[in-house]
Amino acid sequence: MTKLPPHVQRARRPEHKELRLAAIVDSARSLALEKGVRAVTLTDIAARAGINKSAVLRYVETREDIYLRLTAECWSRWAAALREALGKRTDGTADELATQLCRTVVDQPLLCDLLAHAPLHLERHVSADAVLAYKLAALAALDDMTTTGARFQPVLEDGEVRELISTTSLLAGALWQISNPPEALARLYAEEPRLAHAVVDFLPRLTGAARTMAAGLAVRAG
Structure with missing residues (x-):
């Protein structure tokens, strides 16, 4: 043989x-x-x-199983990066929290790419056990980030911090896909002035939206 x-x-x-x-x-x-x-x-x-x-x-199980594992890993890395960025401060503002959330997620381009793919494709082509493992890992990271964010600033409660993080992740996933189009689309946007609005500057757009939401949550918190 x-x-x-x-x-x-x-x-x-x-x-x-x-x-x-x-x-x-x-x-x-x-x-x-x-x-x-x-x-x-x-x-x-x-x-x-x-x-x-x-x-x-x-x-x-599948190609999607590999990338779902990586999505869970990236969530954990984002949580660790936020802890490092915020340090041990307890006198921060909701605006600072939003800014650091955006900076730390932008530093992870793979996570930004995966955030949109996870619910649309990855979770649909793996077993229930694989989805459960991913969801539990992502929720653990979200809990970690919520605790970190709530400790950093005294304005928002845990639920509001969690809402800010979750929405920032959703926006990051969508804006990343828009701001990183395939080569053919990128050429079209560059050559056609009428499509200038389709060119998105990722970090400023994400940060502006997150800061606006943080401000609204702070007002709602009273």
């Missing part, structure tokens, strides 16, 4: 399986950062990881 090359042999020991899964996830991450989540196929991921496409499916 012909011995399979090392790059297509099945990992049998637990630590080898973990390394193989990590290689798959890392490959998906790097490809998405290079050309956007929507453009990456399972074949691309397998080639980057150096294994057969069929072998990838021994470790994950």
Whole structure:
């Protein structure tokens, strides 16, 4: 029997399986950062990881399963980044919180890309168990961020901070897709003055919307 090359042999020991899964996830991450989540196929991921496409499916359910795992990971990274940005201050304002929420999410382009894909595509092509694992991880990160944000400023209650974070994430997902169009659309926007409104400056637009919402929540809080 012909011995399979090392790059297509099945990992049998637990630590080898973990390394193989990590290689798959890392490959998906790097490809998405290079050309956007929507453009990456399972074949691309397998080639980057150096294994057969069929072998990838021994470790994950689907391409969408890989990116849902990465979305959960990115939520945790966003929570950690916000903690670092706000530090131990307890005298901040709602406006500062909104500004830091936007700055820390913009620093994570992969999360910005994934935020729109998760509900539209990723969650629809995995098992219920995979969706549950993702939802619990994202909720844990949201709880962490809510605690961090509420401690930072004395104006908004936990529920209002949570509302601000959730809405900022939704806006970030939508605005990222608009501000990072495919190459053909980008050329069209540049060549056609009547479509100038379609060109969105991501961070200023997101920050302006989040600050406006924070101001409204602060007024509502009394």
